[in-house]
Amino acid sequence: MTKEVIIRFDHVTKRYDNDAVVLDHVSFEIERGKFYTLLGPSGCGKTTILRLIAGFTEASEGDIYFNGKRMNNVPANKRQVNTVFQDYALFPHLNVYENVAFGLRIKKVKNSEIDRRVKEALRFVNLSGYEKREITEMSGGQRQRVAIARAIVNEPEVILLDEPLSALDLKLRTEMQYELRDLQKRLGITFIFVTHDQEEALAMSDEIFVLNQGKIQQSGTPTDIYDEPINRFVADFIGESNIVPGKMIRDFEVEFAGKVFECVDQGLNQNESVDIVIRPEDLEITSWNEGKIQVKVDSQLFRGVHYEMICYDEAQNEWLVHSTKKATVGEKIGLNFEPEAIHVMRLGETEEEFDKRLESYQEAGYEQ
């Protein structure tokens, strides 16, 4: 598939009534047919980005392009975009069938065609047989699925989903994750999906934008973002991680927890202060003598697939460990890890600088 940019944000800033800035010079590109996720904590501006794309609100500064055309002033009803709203926004005076049919009726689609497409959309969201129900007679999760059906039935170029699975139980949620992903691939529609659940984001996306306080912190594939978080915020937000202060002694050598370790990072200044990230599942427990770091187990929880331990080293750094092996609380153990497991983050590095640095590794012959 050729890369085709369908939506482009160019330094878009949004503020409400001259209050604080909600979006701060946000720029990104959305390619046709991919599954994107906006990920970030509550209030970071995820819904605002969707509202800008859908046309419910206007950018204070900057340009929004759709298929190469500037569309800042195109009204919402003229945009090839459909939204699944965070509060569902189903029409209470219409039943399930008519809610889903609403968009098609506006477009004056033939009745037989409407019937076929509405039934298909309802079948997709597992709501066949609920056509005649009133919205008040549906549960929260069922309403959410009606909202999804109402958006996909129009087969737009882009679908915006604002936390569409938040009201579902774990089983249905996982099922819908698979089905949404499957549907997206089948229809080839571009999905922009909002969530603050990082596991959901990692599982579903082609590309993730991590947002914080109105700024895109990092964008990339789930593995990029998980393996190479750009800063403390992203590392902390995406998955659980151990973040400790450290110092880059020279290329391939870093100091933290009072020791010097071999690593795979290079191109930083000598003796530069950095943050070190090690994922809990990359830590392996061994005996006190064999470990690279010596820690004491402070607490332990059984999480089903693994044990989760919180340990402290002598410098009182906290280490979160995921291990299939069991330890005992109060026991002194050693932790082992590969040089590749150490991820070095420069303090205050921008995404561009970060990308450039990663490229330079590859030029230097290092492949992941």
Place this chain on the structure above:
Amino acid sequence: MKKKSVWPRVYLAFIFIVLYAPIFYLMFYSFNSGGTMNNFEGFTLEWYKELFGDKRLLIIVLNTIIIALLSSAISTIIGVLGALAIVYMRKKTAKQALLSFNNVLIVSPDVIIGASFLILFTMAGIKLGFTSVLLSHIAFSIPIVVIMVLPKLQEMSSSLIDAARDLGAGHWDVLSKVVLPYISPGVFAGFFMALTYSLDDFAVTFFVTGNGFSTLSVEIYSLARRGISLNINALSTLLFLFTIILVAGYYFIMQRNSRSAGAGVQK
């Protein structure tokens, strides 16, 4: 079961008796063949016959109904538009000002409204009669409609409108397919309120009816002043029954609507 005090019920019964007794007294004597309201001599429908034989009175009844229907229909349209304008007004201060004006109109005494309409119509050179009564009824009904429609509009989540626009609806579709159906209980309530206000309005109408034109409440007043005739009783009885039917109809419609209402606020 806990034994409840009987006094609240006695009190309620007392209040209702005080309120309804005069009406039933009036209705009772409308069937009196004696011709006075002092002693009941025998049952008769004579007064009703006389009533229906009275061409002038029938025309007045017709006038009253036409005025009520027309004024409530027109004021409902204007009132709904007004409520929409108030809700979707950008400026907070202008919004507050409009709302306050609206509320002042509702609480201000009918006599003052009537007198000011009289002055307005004579200054504007509008002949007192059908038009002046209709205009004044429309005018005092609009704030009532606005008050009945506003809460529904305010309770409606703005994301419903966003959703409609998102699905391709233009302004007219949004209004006719989403907003109006949503607020229809409020619109009905406003219409019926306007209807009853118009039907039984005396004070304002009294000021602006000319010589040739009259409505029921004004007519009953002048009949009552002229002296006792059981015609009035018969007329009042019919009017009372009509109001009961209106109220019953109103509740019926509300019941039907309440099923779909209240669905907009859930998350």
